[in-house]
Amino acid sequence: MRAIVCDTWGTAEDLNWAEVAPPAAPQPHQVKISVMAAGVNFADTLIIAGRYQVKPDLPFTPGFEVAGLVLEVGDSVSHVKAGDRVMALVDHGAFAEIVLADGQAVYPLPVGIDFPTAAGFPIAYGTSYGALVWKARLQKDELLLVHGAAGGVGLTAVEIGKALGAKVIATAGGHEKLAIAREHGADYTIDYKSEDIRERVKAICTQLGRKGVDVVYDPVGGACFEASLRCVDWGARLVVVGFAGGDVPQIPANILLVKNIDALGFFFGSYRQHRPAMVGAAFGELARMFEHGTLKPHVSHQIPMEEITEAFDLLANRRSTGKVVLTVPR
Secondary structure (H helix, E strand, O other), X not given: OEXXXXXOXXXXXXXXXXXXXXXOOOOOOEEEEEEXXXXXXXXXXXXXXXXXXXXXXXXXXXXXXXXXXXXXXXXXXXXXXXXXXXEEEOOOOOOEOEEEEEHHXXXXXXXXXXXHHHHOOHHHHHHHHHHHHHHOOOOOOOEXXXXXXXXXXXXXXXXHHHHOXXXXXXXXXXXXXXXXXXXXXXXXXXXXXXXXXXXXXXXXXXXXXXXXXXEEEEOOOHHHHXXXXXXXXXXXXXXXXXXXXXXXXXXXXXXXXXXXXXXXXXXXXXXXXXXXXXXXXXXXXXXXXXXXXXXXXXXXXEEEHHHHHHHHXXXXXXXXXXXXXXXXXX
């Protein structure tokens, strides 16, 4: 079979689309999947550079999320069977024609979803659901500030925030990206390229009779995080999801103390290991939300898998909105 191979730490230019040995028969707990599409994430750029939380042995195939058809199942797997349409999360290996996945991380596709859309579904929606429901405990009528609101995870946070009954303030760079955030439910938008986040949030809060936002969803870090600390209400929850902006912020503890702010870190991937039942239940709820039309996944680019350099460039230079997905040539 063919797969993207990382045999040296580096960038997308160092990856190869090559012939490799196919996976063995699945172990009792595993599912073998014929890959139709795979989602591309910011974390993929980190793992191929050797800067991710987990560092696989070289050589390896990157890719964390996949959609496709079940080829075989292990003896202990009963919730899916050969021929089923599924999406799955893997530690790595999604950028290939065939992948093995742990059965606990394989989920039947929601009704009506296609493979490219499903390939970009698990991490973005799983991250936002977990961050807002499990960590932030977002409540109806609260005010939610979402950074990077036109990106892969940010756009899903806008949708899930609205589904939970919150009012959503979305930040993004440029009119086109803000328009997409509004299309997916944002009540207010802020262009960080031309507007001061702190001042605009304060103006919106004044308009609404609020003292600040109740929850911040931050996959960006840097200046966005610093601005957020200064426009939250007493008792706010600030969820750190990632650092797409490149800078890891340092939190002034005195601000946390004075405003009784909860600063919360959220890494969705670790829940597969520590709370797999919670993840499964979340995907059940997300599937229902999709089937009822509450969620409208946005894939801005579908790129053939052998053109992975272009896919990574779209992310690195912020030329994409929603998700970028790799498709497998057939």
